[in-house]
Amino acid sequence: MKNTFQLYHKSSYILEDIENNSIDALITDPPYGISYQGNYWDKDLPDRKVWEQGFEKLKSGSFGLVFSSIRLMHRLMVDLEDSGFLIKDVLFWAYLNGMPKSRNVGLSIDKELGVESEKIGEYKYVQGYKKEGAESYKASKKEKLAPSSELGKKYDGAGLGIKPSYEPIILIQKPLEKGLNVAQNIIKYGTGALNFEETRIPYKEGESKVGHNPHEKGRVPANIIRTEPFEDGYDKFFLVPKVRQHKDDFNFHPTLKPVELMQHLVKLITFEGQTVLDTFMGSGSTGVACMELKRKFVGYELDENYIEIAKRRIETSISTPKLF
Template sequence: MKSEHYEIYNKSCYGLGELKDNSIDAMVTDPPYGISYQNNYWDKDLPDKKIWEDSVKVLKPGSFGLVFSSVRLMHRLMVALEDAGFLIKDVMFWSYLNGMPKSRDVALDIDKELGSESKVVGKYNYVQGYKKNGAENYYAENKKLKYEPTSELGVQYKGSGLGIKPAYEPVILIQKPLEKGLSVAKNIIKYGTGALNIENTRIPYAKGETKVGHNPHPKGRVAANIIRTEPFSDEYDKFFVIPKVRQKAEEFNDHPTLKPVELMHHLVKLVSFENQTVLDPFMGSGSTGVACLTLKRKFIGYELDERYYEICKKRIDAQKIINESLLF
């Protein structure tokens, strides 16, 4: 599916055969994390490093990219990106407060191993906090039993678990090296790439806030490498604030790892400028594409799963209609 402003492909991204070498200005992508999230087939492994080698070829010298990852396997992804030829520039942290702890009460397992029957001490409604108003299938008619350990060792380990609550996702900031022999300025003159779009991603001053610094900028502070879901005051630094997506925020979109469009706005603006082309080899349901169309960037995306590709088409079409209406 192609237009003047976007190209989206329902196929594997490996090879990027439709794209010319040194033709893409930036990359923003949310690839599989390799952690079998919710047992989805597409998240069994990290992407093969070939896609990063392909990306290096099609990106212009000096181009920046942002790649989402998981805490557990970020180090392996960073090595693959480096081996492909990218420079690791930073790691941004999308920080949020409503992550799901992936753990259980080990004391109840101890009871089971010792042959002790854990004691039922009540009931509770299991409501997943990241779903708006809770999940429909987790209310009173499906109350869960609450247990406590009864063995001596189980009581000692009551409440012990296997992991702490996740509260951030890393986003790796990468760059294709400048053309050999070129300074940053010369690379920008030749390719239009080599610098981050700091000016248009500044954090505005709060209402009534006194400007800070020896040379305060009228648009606000330079964006930090921390992106938060809720503001907090530490008397100096401020952060870009964006909430996680509530499930089924869009009726037709059930992608399990949907990223907020507002977050993608910020990231797309950081690594690209108006009228440039942004690549997403793992576009999922198309949040990067929607952000690009909103921000006057051309978007090129790949998605192998036909269902997610169709969702992306709907979202792209809807944003296209919005864009056209704004011209009149």
């Protein structure tokens, strides 16, 4: 690869530009198949082809991290497994501040019965998370209603979905080369182990170290990644806040992932100098993390608007690296 990164504006269902057994890790955030916010590219889960192709491109023993949705994770896992990968773990990115998508069933019952619900006030409705005062801020007044029918009152406040507070990230591995043990595989390919040295969770000052053989640098990273610390005095998880869509900052990708989170994931499954493939790059958050951590990057993205954003972000990150 001439550059430290290579971006392709094409579908990742055919990865003919990449040599077989040349990639050290797959980190990607594919369409979830849930039509999130009506995005045209999120209608279906990706075709299994992409995982079969990815499997060919990865070196034996390589790890992958694939974001998923709670509702369709099981299907994605079957596709990954059927493409040859081992399912090693599921990381939970617990971002806690998700919005429940639901409605007051009591009001639906009133409507079904042809009964007019009672108006009990007004509320301010803001679409998305726009800040008051920002140019794009638009608030409208909506009526606050309460059920009027007997049955409607009984079901007042009942809903259809609980608050989504985490996103699963599937940890996969291409099996070691047949006949090789981990050490032999690493000697041959450089792949087969997770990188704890760069991802340990440091002990709090004064905290007594736990375990039989505590490591100076801290704990082995956990499979929970949180956005806020626990309130019991210490936190043994990696912390990363969720990001809002940066409309003002030229990046309007609707499912942008925090670079800080991507850095943690890149560090966890690769070592310096290795190459990461992202088959659904979006605005390039994985690529930015790779540049900042001295990893090489190959990204695929179908939408021409997103690939332009990714190129700009990745180029900028090379000149102004930001380490978390």
